[in-house]
Amino acid sequence: MVPRIPVSVDLVVLTVRCQALSALVWRRDRPPSEGRWALSGGFIQLDEDLPAAAARILAERAGLPGAPVHLEQLQTYGYPDRDPRQRVLSVAYLGLAPDLPASTEAHMSWEPVSSLHDMAFDHRRIMVDGVERARSKLEYTPLGAAFCPPEFTVAELRRVYEIVWDRPLDPRNFHRKVTRAEGFLVPTGRTTTRDGGRPAKLYRRGPATLLHPPMLRSLKD
Structure with a gap:
């Protein structure tokens, strides 16, 4: 009989919080990897597809029901020793959103990505892959605006990139x-002084799906 390998979904949920790129994690309270930070995740159910599983875990495990989180599939992780308890295949999803509130789950916590070195299982590797995906997508797509409120200033968008x-x-x-x-920003015709100083123009995200020209990290300002 061919053994069945369970499939889980793990979420790398990132936001800009307190002037830091932060991830939603929880500290494990039982073996294996007891005491280490972990991503929110869970096994896929028999009657759901992967996007539905990611949305369910975002609401139930991550404690962000109804949150305006952009979710996209990141990568699949299936090497044999990633979980010491059993062979598990994980499909990771990347979630991006503006400054989100605290999770409805008391055990979940927003932690700066720069502080998450000791993580459970292979979750550090998954998180690093998610961060690099986010950084790369800011070069070629308008996804940087996903970290901003519906209306934002250029200075607020620049802080996201920084x-x-x-x-x-x-x-x-x-x-x-x-x-x-082309198509990145659309002026709203309104201004704000929330940054202090002179009134700044407010923009919203435009219809573009790719940036032309791109915002390449490798180019000098």
């Missing part, structure tokens, strides 16, 4: 690049 890319950006050059990228 936090996710972990590097400072020249304000003038950044403004020029994002406002010239």
Whole structure:
């Protein structure tokens, strides 16, 4: 009889919180990997597909029901020793959202990505892959706006890029690049002073799915 391998879904949920790129994690209270941070996850049910499983785990395990989280499939992890208890195949999903509230689950916590070194199982590897996917997608897609509220200033968007890319950006050059990228930003006709100083124009995310020209990290400002 051919053994059946269970399939789980693990979520790398990222947000910009307290001026840091943060991930939603929980500290395991039982073996294996007791005391280590872990991603929220769970096994897929027989009557659901992968996107439905990811949405269910986001609501039930991560404690973010109804949250405006952009979810996309990240990668599949299936090497034999990733879980010491049994052979488990994991399909990881990346979730991105603006500054989210505390989870409805008391055991879940937002922690800066830079502090998450000792994680359960292979969750550090999965999280690092998720962070790199997010950084790469900011180069070629308007996904940076997924970290912003529905209406935002260019300065607020720049802070997202700086936090996710972990590097400072020249304000003038950044403004020029994002406002010239076709379909990236749409002016709302409104302004705000929430950043202090002079009123700043408010924008919303435009219809573009790819940035032209791209916002390449390798290029100098």
